[in-house]
Amino acid sequence: xxxxxxxxxxxxxxxxxxxxxxxxxxxxxxxxxxxxxxxxxxxxxxxxxxxxxxxxxxxxxxxxxxxxxxxxxxxxxxxxxxxxxxxxxxxxxxxxxxxxxxxxxxxxxxxxxx
Amino acid sequence: xxxxxxxxxxxxxxxxxxxxxxxxxxxxxxxxxxxxxxxxxxxxxxxxxxxxxxxxxxxxxxxxxxxxxxxxxxxxxxxxxxxxxxxxxxxxxxxxxxxxxxxxxxxxxxxxxx
Numbered sequence: 549x550x551x552x553x554x555x556x557x558x559x560x561x562x563x564x565x566x567x568x569x570x571x572x573x574x575x576x577x578x579x580x581x582x583x584x585x586x587x588x589x590x591x592x593x594x595x596x597x598x599x600x601x602x603x604x605x606x607x608x609x610x611x612x613x614x615x616x617x618x619x620x621x622x623x624x625x626x627x628x629x630x631x632x633x634x635x636x637x638x639x640x641x642x643x644x645x646x647x648x649x650x651x652x653x654x655x656x657x658x659x660x661x662x
Numbered sequence: 663x664x665x666x667x668x669x670x671x672x673x674x675x676x677x678x679x680x681x682x683x684x685x686x687x688x689x690x691x692x693x694x695x696x697x698x699x700x701x702x703x704x705x706x707x708x709x710x711x712x713x714x715x716x717x718x719x720x721x722x723x724x725x726x727x728x729x730x731x732x733x734x735x736x737x738x739x740x741x742x743x744x745x746x747x748x749x750x751x752x753x754x755x756x757x758x759x760x761x762x763x764x765x766x767x768x769x770x771x772x773x774x775x776x
Contacts (some may be wrong), residue, residue, distance in 0.1 A: 552705070564765070581764075588670065588766045588768065589768055590666070590668070590750065590765075590766035590767050590769060591706070591750070591752075591764070591766040592766075593763050593764060593765075595762070604757060604763075606757060606763075607763070639705055639706070641705075650708060650711070651708065651764070652708070653698075653705030653707070654704045655704055655705050656704075656705050656707050658701075
């Protein structure tokens with residue numbers, strides 16, 4: 549079956565613009581995670597959705613970052629007024645239930661803020 | 663001190679060698695321990711996970727956890743050029759916000775030379 553997909557695969561934007569990144573999880577996976585991977589750094593947790601529960605937003609670095617998820621399907625990560633330090637790969641992962649130990653990752657969106 | 667420390671390498675070994683990859687951690691609350699493999703411009707792929715001290719073997723891969731020393735390892739036997747990738751350790755703990763979160767090491771870049 550299809551894995552986790554993300555779009556766009558690459559995004560170049562100017563400082564101050566807003567961007568939207570999309571994630572399509574594996575069908576049937578109720579849990580969805582967003583991570584940020586800066587060059588030479590480990591993955592940083594951003595936000596977690598589980599079913600209809602309130603999302604865990606504890607990893608969002610500032611109020612410029614927000615995310616939504618429609619039911620148990622597509623999620624969108626929005627970065628407003630982008631800054632150069634937002635340049636990174638944004639990775640989405642999904643898992644069955646809340647099984648954090650078996651997350652499946654998408655290929656990521658490479659964001660470059662000029 | 664970061665919660666998870668991992669030597670970024672790069673590590674270069676000849677084909678057929680035994681590879682040892684390691685991470686140390688400081689948070690005693692970590693419960694699950696995982697190793698991911700990430701090929702260039704791809705999302706991380708789960709290799710192995712475990713939740714107890716000791717060894718877990720899967721083919722050429724062995725994951726080792728020593729909770730008393732807060733130290734985990736991944737061993738690769740009979741390494742192949744196709745093993746060339748970045749290896750990320752990850753550990754999970756309850757976030758206190760209703761979910762478990764993964765904390766990743768920075769990753770070790772491995773090259774297996776034919």
